[in-house]
Each structure stands twice: as C-alpha cells, then as structure tokens.
Amino acid sequence: MSVLGYVPVKSCCMVMRLNLDCNSCCRKTRRIILRIKGVETHMIDKQQCTVTVCGRFRASDVAIKLRKKMKRRVEILHIEEEEEEGDFGSGGHRHDQPPADHQSIDISHYAPHHHPAFIAATNGD
Template sequence: MDYYRQPYCIMTLRMSIDCNGCYQRIRRALLQMEGLESHLIDKKHGRVVVCGAAFSPQDVAIKIRKRTNRRVEILDVSEASPAAPEGGPGHMP
C-alpha cells in the first residue's frame, strides 16, 4: 500500500458560527462524512479547515450546507503530500 503518495487535500471554508449549537452542528456534519481525516473549526474567525485524501471540495461544501443550513464559502483548496515518518515505514528509533 502506497499511502504516502495519495493526493492529500486541505480545504478552508468560511462559515457563520454564532453559538455552540452551530459549532456542534458543523462538527457532527464533518464527523459523519467519509474521506475526511481531520478538521479544525475556528469559531472566533468563522473558519473551518478540512483535511483528507481524495474528497471533492464542492461535494463537502454542499453536504455541510445541507446538514447545517448555513452559508458555506470555499476560501482555499490546496493539495499537499502528508509527511512521511522519519526513516520510512517500519523504522524504529
């Protein structure tokens, strides 16, 4: 399995996060989606960062919009390769 060579996407969204209820709805919607590995929700700045391999940014934005009933604006989508552990697979320090 060549895990470290898969395209890895990082997407930044802008959303209105007014209260803890909004935060929880966004969090639940992200946790239910497949293909996402991690997320970061910044309530203060109204930003949501989603990371994962092989997901469609438009599909994620649409699903979040439908599940949270909030306006979603895609700010940035970039591809990166996840950092391989030092020494490669199976390396013991």
C-alpha cells in the same frame, strides 16, 4: 476518468467560512464533518467563523454537504492539494532509501546467544 466513473481523490486541506453563531452551531458542524467519509482531521475556529478540513475527499462534496445540512451559506476560502510520495503499496515511503531515523547498530559487544546450535557452531565442534 477510469472505469465505472470512479475518479481518484487526492489528499487536500480546505478552509471554508460559514456563520457559526453559537456553540450548538459548532457542535452541529463538527458532527456533520465527522460523518463525512474521507475526512481525517478538522479544526473549527468560532471567532473567525472558519472550518478547516483535511483528508481524501472532493472539496465540492464537503462544502455542498455542509451547506445542505447546516442550511447556511458556505464559502470556500482556500484549497491546498497535498502531494503524495510513492504509490499506494509503498506505505508512503520509498524502499530504496532507509528512513531518516534508521541507524546501523553494532551488536558485536552483546553476549552470544545461548542456543546449543549456536554454541556448537562458534566452538568449532
């Protein structure tokens, strides 16, 4: 625990089961989930009565909020914490390795630049 009681929240995916009787229950669940801070993606499966939520949040907070707003029992089936690579400043990739799709480009066959300073430098004047 750090200063002022702030606990860093990790990225996770959580699968919950709650009774989704009708389409209005699904719409209400969706509306509640979209208003929760930190939720990035969600999926509601009406046939299996499951709700999958992914993002940066505390799993217990999401389950409690759904239970209070829906007035239904919420059962957490599975929580999977996602590993994050690098630190917050790196943008999710390492700087010492090039990206996987990075390719070196040979530009020797392109026409030279037509700027007067470039032409003077290449002519030897």
